[in-house]
Each structure stands twice: as structure tokens, then as C-alpha cells.
Amino acid sequence: MQSEKTPKNQSPKSFKERISASWRDTSEALRNTPQAFKLVWQASKRHTIINFSLIPLIAVLPAAQSWVGKMIVDRILNAIEMGADVQAGLQLVLPFVIFEFALLLVSTLLLSFQSLSNNILRSLLTKHVNTLIIDKSINLDLQFYEDPIFYDNMQNARRRADSSALAIVSSISQVAQQFITLISLVILLVGFSPWLAVVVILAAVPNFLSNSRFAEMAFRALTHRAPEARLLSYIENLLTSNETVKEIKLFGLGEALKKRYEDLFAQFLEEDTSIARRNTYASLAWGMLSNLAYYGSYIWVIVRTITQAITLGDMTMFLSVFRQSQRAVQSLLENFSRLYENNLYLDNLIDFLKIEPALRTPENGKIAPAPIVEGVCFENVSFKYPGSEKYVLKNVNLFIKPGESVALVGLNGAGKTTLIKLLTRLYDPTEGCITLDGTDLRDFDLKSLHQRFGVIFQDFVRYQFSIKENIGFGQVEDLDNQVRIEEAADKGGATEVVSELPDGYETVLGRRWNRGHELSGGQWQKIALSRAFMRKAEVLILDEPTSALDAQAEYEIFLRFRELMEGRIAVLISHRFSTVRMADRIVVLSEGRIIELGSHEELMAHNQNYAHLFNLQAEGYR
Secondary structure, eight states, X not given: OGGGSOOTTSOOOOHHHHHHHHHHHHHHHGGGHHHHHHHHHXXXXXXXXXXXXXXHHHHTHHHHHHHHHHHHHHHHXXXXXXXXXXXXXXXXXXXXXXHHHHHHHHHXXXXXXXXXXXXXXXXXXXXXXXXXXXXXXXXXXXXXXXOHHHHHHHHHHHTTHHHHHHHHHHHHHHHHHHHHHHHHHHHHHHHHOHHHHHHHHHHHHHHHHHHHHHHHHHHHXXXXXXXXXXXXXXXXXXXXXXXXXXXXXXXXXXXXXXXHHHHHHHHHHHHHHHHHHHHHHHXXXXXXXXXXXXXXXHHHHHHHHHTTSSOHHHHHXXXXXXXXXXXXXXXXXXXXXXXXXXXXXXXXXXXXHTOOOSSOOOTTOBOOOSSOSSOEEEEEEEEOOTTOOSOSEEEEEEEEOTTOEEEEEOSTTSSHHHHHHHHTTSSOOSEEEEEETTEEGGGBOHHHHHHTEEEEOTTOOOXXXXXXXXXXXXXXXXXXXXXXXXXXXXXXXXXXXXXXXXXXXXXXXXXXXXXXXXOOHHXXXXXXXXXXXHSOOSEEXXXXXXXXXXXXXXXXXXXXXXXXXXXXXXXXXXXXXXXXXXXXXXXXXXXXXXXXXXXXXXXXHHTSHHHHHHHHHHHTTO
């Protein structure tokens, strides 16, 4: 990888500098450890306490088992030297055998309880972390969801965030456990030979530094390719989704998209393989060094035993203690390495959770009025999307009276949908203000303000749930109010759709689930319209509400439109002038500015932009 090469104008770092840098990076990464403990503690206080309570008990067992093993061997040798019979020999050895069995039994029970507690804690932590991510996602503004960088950050936050938090705490507990184990073993080892304790520790350090370096490389690789990972997922979804299968087949896109998927995956594989190969070679080299240290010490102990400088029991204990000490050191350092790696992943989650919404609900915000008495007013409103220098709306002035229906007309990109986003306070104006009954929208409690709007966007959501839920989501507090749901369905023209389905309002829609029923585009749109009518809104906003309906269905809905919206404000976006002409006033937008305003008759009389567009569309029907 290019990033791993040493720049030509710099000399390679010395071994001492590399060690210093590794420890510095590790210390920096560990800054998230308190946050990891907080996450785990919040997930389950009980199981966190259980896990850490078992650590010291489990940690001292290896040293105790090694000492008991030594005593068994020495007692057997004593019995042989004394010429004791079987019964006398058993009397010498059996207490220690029973003690060793008891230690083994306790170890098995404690490890089983620890494993059970860990598994439960892992599930609870997964739920807790995912809930935090969902809560943050719910509270963030629309502008984040229209920013691709946000999706990269979200993907990085979700990747291994739950497992990383638990892994950090597990690693910390393992570090504590292995440290206690190591201390107890080193006490035995130092009594045998101090320099062997030094060999055990030093032999494992290089492997730890190597693992830390490659863990960071793997993390950086996953992080920087988040956009490509999203593209990979998107292509996979295109090739496997029932929503895209018809077009994919008819246009013969399968092989082409599959080739793009394979090429992208091959890039990932090459990068991952390169890191894994280098890590394997480094681990192999350092592992060989560790084994040489062990067997060199092993030979030295054998020589000492042959010369009778130590007993056979001492040798047995040494072999057990030395190997366990070596494993303890390796495990200790490996857990530090994993701790480092998982802190890097948790960093993504912490950064994501630090994101704050741009739209703020003021303290003691006002409750939005119901009914609306004075109306809605746009005062010199200009707007440009975050990160863009281009104004989408410029100096918009518009007043909408209570009970008035207004249609927005203009070519694509004129700013119609953006105006709706500002009206519903999904964004705040860059300049100017929007008032509701004389109060700036920014002074209202955001939740109560959103309650005043019933909206159906052109790209409305097709919830793969029951019809009852699809409609009831318009006013989720009344999801169990069957009478109101049926009234909304009648207003939206969905009653006939419901009557044709086997389970009525309980019919599950879409093909995601077994026995789900797919609807036509027009039927889905009637369901979405009913969802908008479900809300007791003071302002009904319909963005291309009838684009998928046939002419007869559209006529029937708008024939009742004035009746349904009596006393309320209606804002309509449509490219069908047969629909637009039914509005009280029509706003014609071009390049973010209002260029015409009036009723259908008035604008036709002016014979300007609106009349030109109307006549173009009418010509197509002659």
C-alpha cells in the first residue's frame, strides 16, 4: 500500500521510535475505554458486576493448579523413595488429587457462569448500542440524510460498535484477569529462577507491537472505503430486490452489475489479503522467537533436573508455570492489542453520537396553533443547502390564508419541494423567516409544529406492514382507532382497495413477508393519501399526490378535496394542470423565485409562463 511507504525525504524510523510511537498511539486509542465501560454498565449493571466479580477468582486458579501438580509429583516420588505400599502412597497423594479435582471443578463452574453472563451481556449491549444509534438518527435533521458523508459516518458507527464496546470491557477484564494470573505465576517462577520470568515477558513484546500495527492498518482500510462499501451493498440490493428485478432482467443489467460488484469486491480482497499476509508473516516470525525462548529454557530446566539441582516436581511445576506464564503474557498483550483495535472502532460510534441536530427546539417553545387563525407568511425567504453556495430559493414572499388552497407550479428544480421542506421546518431559511399566525416557526416546539402538518411526498414510504398500520402511522397515537382509520381510508380513496384484499385492514402489504400482497402504484398512492388524511392537520401538503392515479380516481379525490380541507390550508405540488386549476391560488416558481401568482383564470388572462405551460399540456390531449 502506498501509505505504508517511507517518503523519500524522510529516513526510516528507528526501532526505538517505532516502539515509542506504538505506545503513544495505543495510549491515545485507550481514551475511549471509560465510554466503553459506561455503555456496558448502562446495558446491564447486574451482568457487569458478575463479570468483574469472577475475575480474581478465575485468575488465581492456574497458579494454584500448577502448585498442586508439583505437590502430587513430589509426593509420588516420596512414596517411591520410602518404599510405601499402595495404601500409604495413596494417603500421601490423594488429598492433593482431590484438591486438584476441586480446583478443576471450580474453574469449570466459574468459566461457565462467566460465559453465560458474557453472552447475555453481549445481547443486551447490542440492543443498547443499536438503540443509541437509532435514537440519534431519529433526532437528526433532514440535512444529514441528504449528505452522503453522513451515511459513511453512520456505517462506520454501526460497524462493530456493539461488539467493540463489549470487546473493550472484555479485554479490560481479561487484562486484569491475566495480570493477576501472571503475578501469581511469576511469584512461583521467580522463586525458581528470576531470569526466566524476564525471558517470558520479553519474548512476547515484539508480537504485541506487530499485532497493534496491523490492527490499525485493518481499521484504517475499513474506514476509508466506507463509500465503496455502501456502493457494494447497493449493487447487491439492486441484484436481489423484487423492486428492481423486472428492469434488471429486461435491460440485461445482471451481468454488468455483477461484474462491477466483483471488481469492487476484488479491490477489497486484495487490500485485506495484503494486510493479512503481512500480519501472518510477522506473527510467524515472532511466534518462532517465543518458541525458541521456551524450549531454550526447557532444556536448561531438564539439565538442572538431571543434575538433581531441582526435583522432578519442581520441573513439572516449572514446565506448567512457564508455559502458562508465556500464554498469560501473550494473552495480556493480545488483549491490549484488541483493546487498541476496538477502541478505534468505538471511536466511530462516539463521534457519531456527538453529532448534534442543526434544528433546535427552543426551551419552553410555543405550542403550534390549532386552528390556524392568521395564516402562513414567507417573508423574504432565501435558502441554500448546507455546503452549497447556490440559492435554491431567493427572496420568496408569500402569504397563505386559513382555509386557502395553494398550488405550486414550475419546472423541475424550480424550488417547489424545497419550499415545502422549509414550511414544515425540515430546514430553516438561510435568510428571512416563515411565520405561523405571526410567530416565527423557529419559536415553536418542533414536535407540536410537525403535528400541524399532514404530508404526502412523491417518494412516500411503502411500509411493509398491514394496511391498518400504513394508514394509522399518519397519527400513530391513534393506531388502534379503527373508526378513524376507516374514515381516513375513505377520504384517501383506499376503501375499495381494502375491500378487495383477503384480510381487510389486517392485510400485510409488500413482498418482504410471507403472504404479503403487493399493490399497484395507484393503490399504494391511495394508501399514502389516506395516511395524510389520518392526521388532524391544520395544513395538508400534497407533493404530486395523484401522479400514479388514473384520471377518474384523481377527479374523484379532488372533487372532495375542498370539502375535506374546509377551514384548513392546503398546499399542492402537481404537474397536472387539471388538478392545479382547482386551487384557490397558483404560485409559479422559476429558478427559486416567484414569477407569477393568482387564480387559474387570472394567470390564463395574463398569458405568460403559466398560460404557456397550461397550453403545452392541453395540446397533448387534443
